[in-house]
Structures are given as C-alpha cells and as structure tokens.
Amino acid sequence: MKTKFEIKDLITVGIFTALYFVVTFIVACIGFIPIFMAFMPLIGPIFAGIPLMLYFSKVKHFGMVTVTGIIIAILMFITGHPYPIFIFCIGAALITEFVLRAGKYSSIKHCVIGSATFSLWLLGMVIAFFFGFREAYFASLVDGYGQEYVDKMQSYTPTWMFFAMILMCLVGGTIGGLLGARVLKKHFKKAGMI
C-alpha cells in the first residue's frame, strides 16, 4: 500500500470531485422547492453515489477522500453556504477515510458504507435550519424569501427532522452505493476498467 501522494492521485481526486460535485449540485438545485429540501439528503446521495463508487474504487491510500472533502467545502463556501460546512465536509470525509481503510481500499462492502458516511457532509448544507442557528437564520430569510416561503420551510423542518436527515443521508448513501456497485459490476468490470 502506497502512502505518498502522487500526481496521478491528485488528478484522480480533481476529476472525480468535479463529477461528484456537478451531480450533487444538479440535485441540490431541486432542493429549492421547500418539500424537496426536506428530502434532498435522501435523493442527492442516491444519484451521487454512482460516480462516488467509481471514485472509491480508484482511491488507494489515506488522504484522498479528505482532499475531496476540503475542495467540496471550499466550493460550497464560495457559492454562499455558511462556515459550518467546513466542519461537516472534513468530518464526513475523515470518517469515510477510516471506513475505507478498514476495508484496505478494496472491499466493496466498505465502499458502500463509505458512500453512506461520506453523504453526511450534506448536513452541513442544512445545519442552518436547526439548533442555535435556527432563529437567526429564519429571521434573515423572512426578508430574503418572504414570509410564506419561510413558513413553509419552517413547517417542514422541525428539530427532529435533523436526526431524520442523518438517517436519510445514511440510507440514501447506502442505496446510492449499492446502485453504484451494480453499475460498476455491470459496465466497468466487464470492460476491464477497474
């Protein structure tokens, strides 16, 4: 097992992070409609899990997933998400890192679990709806989005929703991972690309 970063690894990180980010971003745009916002942590990882599994099959040593997490956090921050996103992205990436390591970077089962844990970074996007951030955030939203929208949002996101979202992330990530594993088996194994 190699431990040092090579240029090849960095390029793999860049290109697959780009693909993952685009897929997630497209799904996240749907999250603007209030009811979908609540289910975004479930829907997002299902689609994003497919390219993520291909990426995980190319990850060969510690650190690559963390770099992906950091880059996603930077991009999310630039597009106007609050700072807790850094904590969530890097945290989720580190957990995933340990999961993949436990599977020695070759076990499909661990990749599926990793896909579930990596999806947890999505919580960083919705953290503003909950806990200490909640009151201030909704107050700032009233001016920006109008009272009707905020009422709708508020009714979809009671505090227990946060824990439901954790569950949704994990379930969505697992489904996405399994789907990805099937796609990999169907298309990539046969073509000899892994």
Added chain:
Amino acid sequence: METGSRTAAGKEMLKLDPRTKLAILITVGIIMMSGKLTGIEYILRLICTCVPFLLLISVKLYKTAVISALILFATVLCEGFVIPNTKGILNLMIMIICGVISRFGPGYICGWYVVRSTSVSEFVTVMERMHFPNIITIPMSVMFRYFPTLKEEYLSIRDAMKMREIGQSIKNPFTYIEYILVPIMMSTSQIANDLSAASLTKGLGAGRKRTHICSIGMTCIDYILIAAMAAMLVIFFVF
C-alpha cells in the same frame, strides 16, 4: 479539450488578475445567495446583477451578455416589487422560479467566466503565490479544466443517443440516468489517465519548483475592483 479556455483568453478587452476574479466570484456568490430583498441589501443585489453583464461584455460576448442581463434584471426586479404584493400559492410560485434564477444565475455566469478566461497555468501560478498547498491546487486546477469538458461530453452523449433514437421514451428515470452517467464515467476515467500522462510529460511530478511564462500581476484596476468587492462585503455583513 483546450479549446474552451484558449479561444476566449485571446480576445479579452480587460485582463483581470485571477485573484480579482476570485474576489468577484466569492462576493457575488455570497450576496446573491443569502442577500435580503429590502433596504441596502437589495441595492447590493442590484449591483451584483450588473457584474455578470460587465464580465461577459469584457470577453466580447455581447449577445449572451444582453440576454442574461435582461433575464437577471427581470427576476431581481420581480423579487423586489412583485413578490411583496402577491399572496398564497402565486407568491410561492414566483418566489421559487425567480429565486432559483436570481440566486444561482449570477454566480453561475461569474464561475463560467472565471473558468473561460483563466488558463490553467495562470490559475496554478496565482494559487502558488497565495501559498496554497499543491495538494489542493492541483485537484482544483484539474476541476476547472474539467467542467467545460464535462459539458461537451454530455452534449455528445445526448447527440449519440438521439442518433440511435434512445432516450425519448424512457419511463424509468434510473435507466435514463444510467444511460447518461455510465458513458460520462467511462470517459472520465479515461481522461484522468490521459491527464496524468500529460502532466508527467510536463514534469509536474518532478518535485521541483514550478516556473511559468504567463504574466501575472495586479494592476490599478485590480486593486480598485478588489477594494470595491471588499467594501460591498463589509456593507453586506455590517448593515
């Protein structure tokens, strides 16, 4: 793959430093995503809506500039004056449509402009000057270069599907996504291999300090623009 970044770079009227472009991107992103619709913040939003227009003019894409400016202004004005006066489901509908366009649109155009007008070499040099570690810089520069390619790949896959009459009548969304995503993933891993080979040829793996021939430097305009962006952010967060 190079065409996207190279053709536009030659015909810029105004050459900005990549650092300035990043400042613009971050400012517009933050203000448009989380700005309010009243008072001083609404004025800031109006200013930010002009930015994509000016940027597109500076790369001489007049038609795109005018069309996008019209759409963006319509949505922002709609947010400011129509939404407070409507109620119920109509309000929510306008809110969502205008919201998606006005919040993501300007940031998207600015991002597109940055990718389009900055060559990879410039980007890497600037990141190096700002003392970003290589481990972040290289993946990010690969990403920047990959976004336009991804779009091209998607368009050609769609063409290929049309040619073989697949895709019009697929009921199952997962089948459709599989048809799109699998070829993209195939070409992605191919491109990753090609790029690593290319970068090895260019000596990126040598571990020596990188040299460059592109001219990077802050001009008067850059300083003015960065100051303006900083001022806008200060106003945005303080008031």
